Amino acid sequence: MNLAFNTAPDDRPRLPGSLHVNRRLSQWLEFRADGTVLVRPGKVELGQGILTALTQIVADELDVDPARVALLPATTGVSPNEAVTSGSLSVQESGMALRHAAADARSIFLSVVSQRSGVTPDAIRVEDGAFIGPDGPLGSYWDMAGQGLLEAEASPAAQPKPAAARRLVGTSWPRLDLPAKVFGQARFIHDMRLPGMLHARMVRPPSVGARLLSVGPPAGATLVRDGDFLAVVAASEALADRAAARLKPSWSAGTGLPPDTDAWLRAAPGEDSVVASDGTPAPPTLTREFRRPYFAHASVGLCCALARWDGDALTVWSHTQGPYNLAADLAKALGVPPDAITVIHAEGAGCYGHNGADDVALDAALCARETPGVPVRALWSRAEELGHGPLSPAMLVRVDATTDAAGNLTHWSSHIRSNGHSGRPGRGAVATLLAAPWILGGQPMPASINPPLAGGGGAQRNAVPIYDVPNLQVGLTRITDMPIRSSALRGLGALINVWSIESVMDELAGRAGVDPVEYRLRHLSDPRARAVLEAVAAMAPRAPGWGIAVARYKNLGAWCAVAARVEADERVRCRELWIAADMGEVINPDGAVNQLEGGALHGVSVALHEEARHDGSRITSDSWDTYPVLRFADVPRVTTRLITRPEQPPLGAGEASMAPAIAAIAAGIHAALGVRPTRLPFTPENL
């Protein structure tokens, strides 16, 4: 259950993934008399295809046709609490829980069929949910629905099928959700239309920390005001838009933002910690400093939530990554008991981390409180999306490296300065939702934190090189002032940490006069890291502007190497990418490739296009003109190879390729221009 924040051992028999903390089989699976099996994952669809992968796993393990598998969107009070769908952990946590639960369920039903029929279990096979003995059918899951056979704790002894016996898993089953999206059927939260539903638009402070002084009545809409939270509610979207645009509230001056992010990063107060320490320090032979700006999530869709109060009970429909966590923070912000709130997941547009999905749920709840019994749909604007959602924080990394006479790495020392990378709801005493500090009695927004390294880390994610380094010092300063709300975005600290490590390795290889692949291999004893690096080196022909990089995501997840070919004239373009990845068992190869390519191209976008900007009072990059991202004309060709290992545990695909792609592009830029980038994005002004 979200390993990032739950690494403490306990003395219960170990069960796989989230099954360990949601141990009853009936929480996960329910056979129904209509010939279907209801599966209740606590993880949610974010556009990554998890529902398809989970269906494959369950259908395989139960021996049922996947068309019989129905999935309930994660719902508080009903679904198992799997915390947050994040960190590329859904197959490990939800998939492995469901695999084990399904294997256990199959075994329980088989055992009951055997006892009732007198046929030994070995002589019974399961065909699409029917139990078949030597003399014919003996019953089915569906015949025995409602007999309470799954009202039991999962058995640690349950044995999922061996890899060789799986039939659906390992195949590229088509995405279950894609047809609806290709034919324009209702699938997204934006497509939900509840009877009598009203529409809310929020009116935000024009600068960070500004207080609401006064506001006149809106035209054709209802005003919602709670402290500094301001919104209008109207019968239609057009009316709500117009009322919000015409509302001209008076605000105080804000508290201001640091005008110079570089200077702020160096000087801001923080909390120091040691990430890794081994051996002794030595005078560096190479010192480099790397910087990255704030990045925005920049989903194409807008954050949206529906809320309805029925007496003291609140129902919220949300594209949150963590329904239980959201319910916990809504309860804190609204001053109601958590069990008065039901959060039901509904799919949003692509989610790449902690975006505004949770924030808009509080917005909707605050607005709906003014219209008891009537549902309210709150929708953000593009400016809110880019200017008020959490951003991935700016970072500064300094690296000192020491080599021996042969040019080999002997000492590595690095230090990171960054805000924390997690301000997710549901984890602290104070709500971390956007509007929570603004409403009457609201608490200031807590500074974001970093998960421990054993859970993947945040700012320090991937800061420890995967290379063999005899002497290693890695330090972190978590900046405790948070003028710009910062939280998790795809890769977290790995984006700058992998790039800084790979940049220094590339430079050391050049100094030593050694081929960059050969130099890395000299320092790389992890066989799976070597395998992906060698694979991608073989895939990507050497050419001008060629660069390469390798990492193991979080140093715990998938291994991924990326090669890039860039061209540089008036600006840098990435023309081609090659990816080799080892994520152990692969549930759905095409889905994995889709995720890896998406992550690598997200890396291209971040490397060459993206930078969230601000002035002394507000985020100014709040439109697609001021926050440009990768578009079709600049998309490189991508070739991907999976090194599949069906006997090994599955590892996530969504984030593994992004950081190596950035690092490979940086190396390609050096090859093309002779300049080593030290500041993201790699635009002409930063080179």
Next chain:
Amino acid sequence: MSFSLNGVPVALPQGGTLLQALRGPFGLNGPKLGCAAEACGACHVLLDGVSVPSCALPVEAVAGRVVVTLEGLGTPEDPHPLQTAFLEEQAGQCGYCLSGIIISAAALLRREAKPDEDAVRAALQPHLCRCHSHNRILRAVLRAQAEPHQ
């Protein structure tokens, strides 16, 4: 005052944008709101056969004209070749951008029987895909243009 929506004559609603009318009174789901500034492509529809953003277009502007949304291109029973090709290529992740992209691709295939990849990229340049499924989308459009057209 009326216009043609997905082949059916309908009365013109009053006020707001074409997108608000399509998603509001007409209850359609294909066209999506992404920016309200004609900058992301999610809301594109065919207007007299041309792919245009609908998020800032006053609905009155379509009086007497022909509007086709994703729903009007095809159905699961009778899909447009693009819809078939997008499923065959599994060209999408979250899918929020796909309606606008398929609309622009359909407009392109009406203009050019056999567009090359550069022409497809140019036609899709107004569209953002933040899950970065671009290469699959390009493959799907090139695959569809090899199919017989409606």
